[in-house]
Amino acid sequence: MGSDTVNDDLSAQLRLIFREEAAELLGELRRILGLLRGADRAHVETLVASALRFAHNLKGAAGNVGLADTERTAHALEDAFLKLRTLDAAALAEALPLLGAAISAIELAAEGQGEALAASQETLLRQWVGLPAVERAKKAPADSARTHETQQPPPVQTPQQTPREPHDGAQQAAVDPHKARTIRIEADRLDRLSESVSALLVTGTDLHRRSGLLEKFRERLEHHAAVDELERNRSHAALVRTLDTLIEEQRQGLGAFTRLSQDLHAAMKRVRLVPLDSLTASLQRSVDEAARVLHKTVDLELQFSDVELDKPVLDGLRDPLMHLLRNAVDHGLEAVDTRDLLGKPERGLIRVSAEVVGNSVRVVVADDGRGIDLQGVARTAVARGLASAAQAARFDDESVLALIFAEGFSTRTETTQVSGRGVGLDVVKRAAAELGGSVRASIRGPLGGAAFTLVVPLSLLSTRLLLVTADDQVYALPAESVERVTRVPKLALHIVQGMHMARLNASESLRVIWLSSALSGRPARESEHVNLVVCTDADTRFALVVDEVVQTEELTVRRLPWNFAAIPGVTGAVVLADGNVAVVADAAYLAAGRHAKVVETEHAREGQRRVLVVDDSMTTRTLHRNVLSFAGYQVTTAHDGNHAWELLQQMEFDALVSDVQMPGLDGFELTRKVRATPHLRQLKVILVTSLDAAEDMQRGHAAGADEYVVKGPLERDALLSAVSKQLHA
């Protein structure tokens, strides 16, 4: 067991937490190992990228609970996954058992079965990767030393082959499978839950009684039908009175049932709430460990007030917070001597503050370090191929800040034990998105250094949402973001400095965003009046144009399906009573105005140019379509020359972007047909092909092409430039 300075109780609690987290992470790693077998090259890249994130999280978590050997094994596992990228399929398949054995060893360590096996697996992994062995306080098992003689992945050692360490008290606690799944509940919360359940049972009994009364009433009605007319007339009034009473009782019963259901729901939500300060030990330990490794001195200030969160939200918040803290120590705070030169106190300061805002909790991680160097971020993004130099030059501050959350982004060139290989902030963003929340960075926060703001829902059980429609689709807006709903004549909208504004009254104008164009990219319908939903996000207020305001409902927000991660502008989905799905809009994204490039009305769309893209390769076709769509063109695709020719007869286009080598009608022939057709003579033709010989280009121009773009690394820019040149000359 690695060195541990926390007391036994705390250590045991931390390990319970680690056990739960490790089980999930190791499960993911095992799943990836399974998928790696037989995966193609591209798939291997994707899988290894995912595995690195899980291994990195595992390493951090192990370090935080003092499992030093396990932490090192997880680190070695990262290196081993990296090496997989360089192997051919056969070598990769041979290496998988070695990684599997390391995962098994970490599983045992997480279950409190000792770290001996993890330590030996670390040695094996390092040997296989080609790294020098690490000196540890405890002597490595003799059998691991023996394997140093071979260069091949050594035979897999099953957990049963290695004697387990004796358990101590803390480890025994960690072994109990039930303890990791429990949640502490205050007695009075449980009492309130019990009271609600009891009241619900009573109401249920009462509803049964009323059901009995209704059956008796039906018997009376049958009897009523059988009697003579005189008797029927006499008893009619009595029957109506009884029916009125039954209806009234039923109404009261339903009211009580609804109230109790809501009480029960609220009580259930309270039961699941856990104080945010239960993370204190983990966070403190994370900072201490990072500071120790980096030889920095850091004070951590936690201002959690009495914020409580749904247990799954708290669990989901742990990793992103640890990442942000490690990043603050590593990247944010300067080295001691630099701080001294800058006249800053030797001890760096990191503050984590939390507050409840409506149905969300806002957590800010701020430090008094160097802040975020935007120019450095832009340079790194260009160097890592995340953006072109031309794009980077056009970026505003917000766009540059968004880059630090891109996958694989890091301004560090070397690997560190604390922040790894640039794995980090993309994980934070994804974790926040998975909770239905968001994360934003600020160049200068309240302490003078960088600040990161995480906003996550208080509960995953349900949240209050305003349902609206736009472009024939239902959207849900978090109720806490909605200030009010109003309707104004279209004349109240005007354009100021290129932005649509709505005059709400004599003294108030707000920026207007069309929900349909922001989230579906489709222009909004125009009408004489518009429905505005006035929204707020932090300091920003804006008005959303919607077609119709439906109602407010308490609904459970679901994550988007597995293949949709961090869709801009969307935090999740809700299933409505009619079985349809409403998309939950992200007010913070809309407030940031990232969608501004989208055309917002039919009138504006008239200026959009229409491009037909034809390529028999689906990938190329899709990529070209995306490039041109995002540049603002209206794009239609065709899968070969004949299909393109059919579309050209049916629709009007301003430009044709065509591949050359296609089955049937090739690009040259298609161009010749276009040029020979009177109504298509104005069509601009851009040929995009891998044929880069001078004679091919001459053939293209002879056929009548206006531009000839050669496929390659600069294809995207060349394509955009060619289309722009032809359509905007």
Add this chain to the structure above:
Amino acid sequence: MSPPVDKQSILRERAHQLLARRTDLVERELYERVVVVEVGRERLGLPLSRLREIVRATPISRLPDLPACMLGICAVRGEVVSVVDLAELQGSGRVGSSPFLALVASAGRTIGLTFNALLEMRDVFGDELVTGLPEAELARACTRAVTRDGVSLLDIDGLLSSELVLAGQHGGTQWGRTP
């Protein structure tokens, strides 16, 4: 005048033929058992081993920035699933609304595939497949193989691990986007 036809011997001969074919069937190698669906003018085979269920399509909610072949999301018995337009995936272009949704799953991941009509369930044998097709092209269309009568057998494992169905920050065809 033609000689009298011996019906019994003709039927006996036919029975022998059928019996011989039956023997062939037993010896043929089963490649995959599939459900054949119609998508636009194409016929696609969905492997039965990956098919979870087929349901009537419910309204699909669109999301921003999706890859071309992704239509959006819908709910199937309370579960939110993403929906792929099979016609677009196969490069045939969108064919309008499709009445059916096939839920396919692999490695714990589920996705919905739209199609126009359910044609048949059949066994596809190894000797029915077209040989010599370029593997890269097949992989690009998430197709394992094509039968001689023109049914493309979808590679569901390949599709569910393909970037074609990924949207948002974790991948997909992102290189045209400005961060």
